[in-house]
Amino acid sequence: QVQLVESGGGLVQAGGSLRLSCAASGRTFSSYAMGWFRQAPGKEREFVAAISGGGSTTYSADSVKGRFTISRDNAKNTVYLQMNSLKPEDTAVYYCAARVGYVTMKIYDYSYWGQGTQVTVSS
DSSP: OOOEEEEOOEEEETTOOEEEEEEEOSSOGGGEEEEEEEEOTTSOOEEEEEEOTTSSOEEEOTTTTTTEEEEEETTTTEEEEEEOSOOGGGOEEEEEEEEESSOOSOGGGOOEEOOOEEEEEEO
16 A cells, blocks of 8 residues: 655746655555646546656646656655646646556546645636
């Protein structure tokens, strides 16, 4: 089992940047595919980006391609989401998630979730 703790959220102006971090417990972090998802008020939770256990495969939602980058440091048991050129529509609670096995973009494939971190982008 793995426990996840997100950090790095906050308030930023449109066009600005933030980097989210997700620290994982346990000694087998590299065996987990990791994903970032987000949920805006009144909307369903949606996929943002995901990365394989070794870091060689990544996926991103079309809405964030070219702006957001997912990466991981297995030595630090941490996955990151670098968010650039932020837009007001990026405002949401961002969740880190983990699953054993191959990386996917499907929310229901992920078994472990963090508590979320708020990102607010002002116009």
